[in-house]
Amino acid sequence: MPRSSPRKKPAINYSEDADVKPSAAKPSAAAKALANIKEAASKADAEVVPKRKAEAEAEPGTNGEASKAPKKRKTQAGKDAASMPLAERTAVSSLKKAMYIGAHVSAAGGTFANCVAGKPASVNSRLLGIGVQNSITNAAQIGANSFALFLKPQRKWANPPLAAEARDLFISGCTQHSYSAAAHALPHGSYLVNLAQADEAKAVQAYCAFVDDLLRCEQLSIRLYNFHPGSTLGDARTAAIARIAAQLNKAHKATKTVVTVLENMAGSGNIIGSTWEDLRDIIALLEDKDRVGVCIDTCHAFAAGHDLRTPAAFKSTIDSFNEVVGAEYLKAFHLNDSKAPFNSNRDLHANIGTGFLGLRAFHSIMNHDAFRNMPMVLETPIDRKDPDGKTVEDKQVWADEIKLLESLIGMDPDGDVFRATEKELQARGAWERSKIQGQVDKKSAKDAKKGSRGIGGKAGGKRKKKVETDDESG
Ligand SMILES: [Zn+2]
Ligand SMILES: [Zn+2]
Numbered sequence: 001m002p003r004s005s006p007r008k009k010p011a012i013n014y015s016e017d018a019d020v021k022p023s024a025a026k027p028s029a030a031a032k033a034l035a036n037i038k039e040a041a042s043k044a045d046a047e048v049v050p051k052r053k054a055e056a057e058a059e060p061g062t063n064g065e066a067s068k069a070p071k072k073r074k075t076q077a078g079k080d081a082a083s084m085p086l087a088e089r090t091a092v093s094s095l096k097k098a099m100y101i102g103a104h105v106s107a108a109g110g111t112f113a114n115c116v117a118g119k120p121a122s123v124n125s126r127l128l129g130i131g132v133q134n135s136i137t138n139a140a141q142i143g144a145n146s147f148a149l150f151l152k153p154q155r156k157w158a159n160p161p162l163a164a165e166a167r168d169l170f171i172s173g174c175t176q177h178s179y180s181a182a183a184h185a186l187p188h189g190s191y192l193v194n195l196a197q198a199d200e201a202k203a204v205q206a207y208c209a210f211v212d213d214l215l216r217c218e219q220l221s222i223r224l225y226n227f228h229p230g231s232t233l234g235d236a237r238t239a240a241i242a243r244i245a246a247q248l249n250k251a252h253k254a255t256k257t258v259v260t261v262l263e264n265m266a267g268s269g270n271i272i273g274s275t276w277e278d279l280r281d282i283i284a285l286l287e288d289k290d291r292v293g294v295c296i297d298t299c300h301a302f303a304a305g306h307d308l309r310t311p312a313a314f315k316s317t318i319d320s321f322n323e324v325v326g327a328e329y330l331k332a333f334h335l336n337d338s339k340a341p342f343n344s345n346r347d348l349h350a351n352i353g354t355g356f357l358g359l360r361a362f363h364s365i366m367n368h369d370a371f372r373n374m375p376m377v378l379e380t381p382i383d384r385k386d387p388d389g390k391t392v393e394d395k396q397v398w399a400d401e402i403k404l405l406e407s408l409i410g411m412d413p414d415g416d417v418f419r420a421t422e423k424e425l426q427a428r429g430a431w432e433r434s435k436i437q438g439q440v441d442k443k444s445a446k447d448a449k450k451g452s453r454g455i456g457g458k459a460g461g462k463r464k465k466k467v468e469t470d471d472e473s474g
Helices: 027-043 051-067 076-082 121-130 134-141 164-176 200-219 237-254 276-284 298-303 311-324 359-366 396-407 416-449
Strands: 100-104 224-227 259-263 292-297 330-335 375-378 383-385 391-393
Touching: 100 396, 134 164, 200 224, 200 237, 224 292, 224 330, 237 259, 237 276, 259 276, 259 330, 276 292, 276 311, 292 298, 298 330, 298 359, 311 359, 330 359, 359 396, 359 416, 375 396
Parallel strands: 100 375, 224 259, 259 292, 292 330, 330 375
Antiparallel strands: 383 391
């Protein structure tokens, strides 16, 4: 691992790099990215493994490694190979539009043998347990120009404070790899936190975990913090929204600079944030409007009934967002295709171009001037089966998707390259789309029989037992 990036291939430097490889802007890059994606897909298994599980499980493994620090030396060669760049980073200045595309990378990695050396195991494990600094090398490895990360194990309430060493390594890593933590890092909040929680003790717990994350952002010079608005848990929506706003107002006062970024959601029922109106209503109650923003997850938007597939649908969705919420609040994107059909309220991320959204939606996004300079992070599936049938993460998928998306900037959507790529990717996702469509149709028929409004019914139809056990939580 880049225990000393200086020894390795020099860190990516935008300005110096600018004339070397605007390759992504050329059509051939799309073809190449596609070829890479093809190869990966041929190895892919159809089974969906929730990607965040891998992230959640990273911690114990990493800690385990820390306690056996001496062994690291033996496996260093393997670790170096594991951190080899999977793609060069594209100089954003070489792109026709300044789009900062990246992915939600792991904070695990054991990339800092340098800080482990000579320190007691207790210190190592503290460092390794948090590992925010690993996200930088993990982002650089896939050629990402922005990245998301978890600031601490996101399925645990209690976590040790951010270690000064980890903070310093994160900050120096950003400098070394030319990342602006303020502009292009987009941490993702914990799934445990529900700011709409009505129960007093649970609300306090949620608030504390939330503010703890915000404080970590400020320690790391991160400006944007993305989180899920919350769930009514069956209570009245207006009251739940008021509770979220009250928590945010309090959190803004307890911190100084970090902007709390509401993510739009896919689900219906109790889930808050699948309509632009929910987001608008939360923002309306906030005292400091400079401290709030919105991150549009393309999969969630589509599943919640905001179409993006054609240029006309894209325009109408963005117009409605601007009208209801306000363009000034849009701060970031989660770029995901959708395995589930339009308005199905299901949160199933698909690889870019393979889902029901399709490549044309991403072409529209990549060529929209107003979206420049924002972090745009992939949360697409990268789990693959290795030859032994073991599930492994193939980060090459993200490396290739980043290049594919960059290649769409300025590409003629009526040209042969786009058409061929679009067709190929749609063919790749056909089986999965038809599988999920079948589930949705079945549920819809069942609901119709019961006289409910069925899928897309946003009239608060209660969501009974989840058929969709594989839904993403991202
Ligand atoms: Zn999602
Ligand atoms: Zn999310």
